[in-house]
Amino acid sequence: MKICILGSGNVAHHIGKALLKAGHNIVQVYSRNKVTSKAVAKRCKANAIVDIQELITNADLYLLTVSDDAIEKVSKSIPFSLSQKQMIAHTAGSVSIEVLSSTGEHYGSFYPLQTFSKSRRLSFNKIPMCIHGSDDYIAKKMTSLAKTISSDVRQIDDETRKEIHLSAVLACNFVTHLIAESEVILADAGVDKSILAPxxxxxxxxxxxxxxxxxQTGPARRGDNKVIKSHLEMLSDRPAIQKLYKQLSSSIKTLHDRQ
Amino acid sequence: MKICILGSGNVAHHIGKALLKAGHNIVQVYSRNKVTSKAVAKRCKANAIVDIQELITNADLYLLTVSDDAIEKVSKSIPFSLSQKQMIAHTAGSVSIEVLSSTGEHYGSFYPLQTFSKSRRLSFNKIPMCIHGSDDYIAKKMTSLAKTISSDVRQIDDETRKEIHLSAVLACNFVTHLIAESEVILADAGVDKSILAPxxxxxxxxxxxxxxxxxQTGPARRGDNKVIKSHLEMLSDRPAIQKLYKQLSSSIKTLHDRQ
Structure with a gap:
């Protein structure tokens, strides 16, 4: 497939490479940031462009990997209408495909459920690819495309994708944050954070x-109020984390009482 | 070393096996629960006892794996005083070794920094073992003992161990809970939780x-308020999780502003 990638962030970095490896032709990488567009373009053997006016008009797919807020604006700045056979899709978790409806007939989402950092190597093969299309034509085409990079391809509509994205924020971003706070506690106690790895x-x-x-284990699960009280006292000079500790402990209790 | 294990929960289950494998002689496993004491005793080729009066008087070490709240009480119910060469230790994160001070001269902690479930196989070798003793004699003896089951043995005093335990609650128990809540969201959306594994x-x-x-990635890290707002709306019928979402997002912002 002949693909133009719009955006040059972490998603473009990884998805571009995966698509290239699967034999697709990444023609252009567009971003207003010259440095990152060049870097991503080099990675997937494409041309870097910083002016959207230079976007080629005959790609099969325009893949938007820009930030959620920018999706609609960037798609509307494409200086031509897509033809009957062309497609446009975004890679965002929480954005409806409808924001792309004015660009052409076939629009959809191509959402990889993963956290991406440029410095991490990633194999796409096991990443769940959530596909949603404005019609059967694009849904089928995007499914075939996704299957060339991942063995886990799913039809997920806008509403369900948003729920998945919300669950991912809890299970990824918030988890990372709790570990970050635990690293702060260890640092203050003079203990290297590596002790927590196992x-x-x-x-x-x-x-x-x-x-x-x-x-689930731990003091909240066991109802060990003495330990909980002692931890809250230890956090008395960190009121924000103390509040989080209280709420999470009570939330553990609520969830397990419910079950 | 000749060891009596007091308690028959998850820690006894794993630590007993590790000590046996390292060549130690687990003589008895004491617990008021006949079923679990028998199960743990069988696992580490020891005798199960349900009456503390039957505890042998000549073990080198009495290892308390009972719940935090029970440590002091169980240690005080030992029907004899420990001799000059005998030792007693607990495996708890948040309990001072001083609760054992009345039982004999040498008391300490033997704390494995790990989450234990009976149904999980575990290799002890990489588990950080935190050792603290009332004096050099027990500190040295317990260090040698710990080295027979783990390659990561550390001298960690009461206060530091409590900080480590607090950090572990954040990085383990609270992390597990956030994933549990994310699984609830997925279940309600009709999506199998396995989608989150990668x-x-x-x-x-x-x-x-x-x-x-x-x-750290995600909407809070990026300051993507539109997504945060949309997630909070989706959580409007789950006020407790909505509150957690708000607080964790604000905590991510605070931590990154501080850095």
Whole structure:
């Protein structure tokens, strides 16, 4: 497939490489940022353009990897209308495909459920690809495209994709943050954060293999109020984290009482 | 070493096996629960006892794996005083070794920084073992003992161990809970929780290799208020989780503004 990538962030960096590796032709990478557009373009053997007026008119797919807020604006700045056979899609979790409806007939989403950083190597093969299209034509085409880079391709509509994205924020962004706060506590205690690595790994292995509810341990799960009280006292000079500790402990209790 | 284990929960289950495998002699496993004491005793080729009066008087070490709240009470119910060469230790994160001070001269902690479930196989070798003793004698003896089951043995005093335990609650128990809540969201959306596995794994690999602060992504980190607002609306019928979402997002912002 002949593809133009719009955007040059973490998603473009990884998805461009995966599409190239799968044999697709990445023709152009567009971004107003010259440095990053060049870097991503080099990575997927494409041309870098910084002016959207230079976008070629005959790509099969225009893939928007820009930030959620920019999707609609960038798509509307494309200086031509897409033809009957052309497609446009975005890679965002929480944006309806309808923001692309004015650009042409076939629009959709091509959402990889993963956290991307440029410095991390990633194999796309196991990444769930969530596909949604404005019609059967694009849904089929995007499904075939997704299958060339991943073995886990799913039809997920706008509303469900948003729920998945919300769950991903909890299970990825908020998890990372709790570990960041635990690293602050360790640093203040003069302990290297590496001490937590085996615990964190086992926590995740257990959570994935047993399900999180079954894998839950700790003072809140056991109702060990003495430990909870002692931890809250230790956090007395960090009121924000103390509040989080209280709320998460009470939330654990609520979830397990419910079950 | 000749060891009596008091308690028959998850920690006894794993630590007993590890000590046996390292060549130690687990003589008895004491617990008022006949079923679990028998199960743990069988696992580490020991005798199960349900009456503390039957505790042998000549073990080198009495290892308390009971719940935090029970440590002091169980230690005080030992029907004899420990001799000059005998030792007693607990495996708890947040309990001072001083609760054991009345039982004999040498008391300490033998704290494995890990989450234990009976149904999970675990290799002890990489588990950080935190050792603290009332004097050099027990500190040295417990260090040698810990080295027979783990390659990561550390001298960690009461206060530091409590900070480590607090950080572990954040990085393990609270992480598990956030994943549990994300699984609830997925279940309500009709999506199998397995869709999150690659994301969760990559989150953790990235967090461990880069440090959590560096690995942070997501709407709160980017300041993407439109997505945050949309997620909060989606959580309007789950006020507790909505409150958590708000607080965690604001906490991410605060931590990154501070750095």
């Amino acid at each position: 615990l964190i790994q086992e926590t995740i292995f257990k959570t994935i293999s047993q399900g999180a509810s079954e894998a | 994301l969760i794994q990559e989150t953790i690999f990235k967090t461990i290799s880069q440090g959590a602060s560096e690995a």
